[in-house]
Amino acid sequence: MAEPKIDLKNLKAGGFIKERGKDLFTVRLRVPGGRMSVDRLSKIAAVAQKYGKGYVHLSVRQSIELININFADFDAVVAELGEEQQKVASCGARVRVPTACGGCEYNPNGLVGTQKSALEVDQKLFGTATGHHKFKVGFAGCPFDCPKSATNDVGFQGAVWPKLDSDGCISCGLCAKSCAEGALSMGADNKPVFDAAKCIYCGDCIKVCPTGAWSAEKKGYTVRIGGKWGRRPLVGTLYATFVPEERVVDFIAAVLGWYQEKAEGAGRVRLGDIIIREGWQSLLERLRSEFPEYVVQETIAPQVIQSQLPLPGQQA
């Protein structure tokens, strides 16, 4: 039998992952933010039915993975998915498909347009070679942070800064009751007293206030950098607050630039480990030069989570 001809361009872009069985691969699809039109979903179902084994896998990072695809069918799979503009994802040392929750479109907690941000990052940065290791970006709509944004190399989380117009306040007390952080209490004049040090910018006070006495002074993303999961987890730490949605791509590009430069020669090392090696000051100062109005005064190194035994200093 003649060897089937395969377009190697498809393979190099990544997204085809070797399975256990001979000739079989998983095909990881590009689903930024987990949003999928029903037309596209139907096409994927048809392709999976035709070339796969009767099921797909929903990955932890919101991809749909076609299982048990024979490598001889790669070109046909790519072509048929292309009929609904469905693309294959990437692997390796690249910017990966961004993840996102539903954000503010329909979730009552959402504060910012996470879906829009994920799409924009996917269009402008997806597949960018880092030169070192994978690079993951994620978006959460509000401080509940369901997508666990701080486990990404760069994690974004929606935030809103509340502003009070005392004259509009009818002293109902709902905002103070709603604030789960203890940042609001009712003062002697029966108006809310705001403690900025406790506020996490969730916007619950704005959402509950019956008169609109609370409003949004500014909105944007809280940004945490240096996270990852896997065998040696790190939780990313705070670098910037209220980064506007339209600066997200520039911000990620600046972090990527620093990473590409500082990880030179380090091999397959994730951003968080480079931050630990170089010191957070270096990255913070680089970002401050480009985003002075959003970058915080100081931060801390990515936080090591000991998930393996024996713990350091102990013998099993």
Next chain:
Amino acid sequence: MQSIDLRGVTCPTNFVMAKLKLEDIEVGTTVEFLLDDGEPVKNVPRSLKDEGHKLLGLQERDGYYVLTLEKGAE
């Protein structure tokens, strides 16, 4: 004033019950809802505001809360 007791009812059933009760009430009428502390008093007022009703006030009673509101237009 009509008083609707939602104590002992958890989220989101309390909100759905409030919504159903409000369907039988005329626009512009003031009603009160009795809500447990915790999730109910944090979630129900905001959700009712989202539905277009006018929140008027919240009072703490013995271990529970009384939310007053004016029914909004459909």
